[in-house]
Amino acid sequence: MPVTSSSIPSLAFDLTRLITRLRHASPSGIDRVDLAYARHVLGQDGARFGLVSTAFGPRVLDRAEAARIVEAVAAGWVEDLGALQDPVYRRLAAALGSGAVDAASSSAPRRNGMAARRRIQAQTAAAVLAAHGPEILPPGTVYQHTSHLRLDRPERFDWLYDRRDIRPVFFVHDLIPIDYPEYGRPGEAHRHRVRMETIARHAAHVLVNSSDVGTRFLRHCASRGFTPRPVTVALLGVEPVFGGAGPSFSPTRPTFVACGTIEPRKNHLALLHLWRDLAERHGPATPRLVVVGRRGWEAENIIDMLERCPAVAAHVTEVGGLSSHGLAALLRSGTALLMPSFAEGYGLPVVEAAACGLPVIASDLAVHREIGRDFAHFLDPLDGPGWRRTVEDLSVPDSALRHRLAERSAVALLPNWTDHFATVDEVLARVVCDRDT
Secondary structure, X not given: OOOOHHHOOEEEEEOHHHHHHHHOOOOOHHHHHHHHHHHHHHOOOOEEEEEEOOOOOOEEEEHHHHHHHHHHHHHHHOOOOOHHHOHXXXXXXXXXXXXXXXXXXXXXXXXXXXXXXXXXXXXXXXXXHOOEOHHHOOOOOEEEEOOOOOOOOHHHHOHXXXXXXXXXXXXXXXXXXXXXXXXXXXXXXXXXXXXXXXXXXXXXXXXXXXXHHHHHHHHHHHHOOOOOOOEEEOOOOEOOOOOOOOOOOEEOOOEEEXXXXXXXXXXXXXXXXXXXXXXXXXXXXXXXXXXXXXXXXOOHHHHHHHHHOHHHHHHEEEEOOOOHHHHXXXXXXXXXEEEOOOOOOOOHHHHHHHHOOOXXXXXXXXXXXXXXXXXXXXXXXXXXXXXXXXXXXXXXXXXXXXHHHHHHHHHOOOOEHHHHHHHHHHHHHHHHHHHHO
16 A cells, blocks of 8 residues: 555654754755755645754744745755856856856856845744744654754753654764764764764654665664664665756866865865876876865865865865756766765765766775665775776776766666655654554
């Protein structure tokens, strides 16, 4: 029997992360996941609510107000405008491409500036403070939390002790701060252990984005003596904007893309040292590298290379604030995606690049093999000579390796949101059924 929204009569989706991300001009990978979930939930039949964690307790918004906030956030990110309407993409294409669109075209709308986003934040805060408490949620409501935000403040979830009828379902994206504390901010490993403990204490079910994360979560819970929770793997979907059809530009040189927050875990430093080496070897013929992502924490050495190394500055372009449509257009235009991370929970750019037909070179991690085994080329993240040889090989006109990888991407079966949400909705319906029985 197919699962429908009537199988889940009442659902409250946690909007806290989306609201806090209004201060950013563009979304991260987890932000895009949260947005997809919010739109899916609020578009269903049945009783649907938005829930926001505050210092005064959870506040519950009705469907209409929750949807208004979600779309205000999406508008602030310019997520629903095409690549040619994204001024960041237009400037990039004009700088790197041959015959690219005019970066100064007046038809390209401006993004909402910080002042506009602050106005939206103020309006949203007023709506949240005026909202009801959790007592208005119908009995048996499923509470869905798909980010890690506020989980390190377990008191924010004490309301669940008072509403034992509520069925909480959490999403675990990774255990990187616990397994690789050297890549996090000081104290982040402890905070993440608290997050996992909050989930272990409350969850009726746990969703994870990969088998690798599921294994790590269960192993961590066992090591801490927590009662095992049922876990379901739901591979993250590729948004329709990421596909072979759509805007692109023709780079004047081979152009590689690295996508993700600029931080040590992503191994940007190795790529920048590689590009300095390539510049010494190839001079003006050096391929380009486009680094897409905002600057993160403890990235001083990476930023020094970006800002102060002449060889890197000549051939590496740093881009922040690119919309999803703009990113898709860049991926359609590139030579290959380079993903040399030391650790990942999922690696969304790997499947997004493949959906755009772009060859993928990724570090040899369990999760990368799980999602990219049908199309990606894997290298040890410490194999500097191997990465250099691969970049040089892919940069050659009519590269056999590039042709082979592009063919594999073209026929790969990639995860999609339809299948993802079919799995999730089946889990939520089972959670409701388990309560009723």
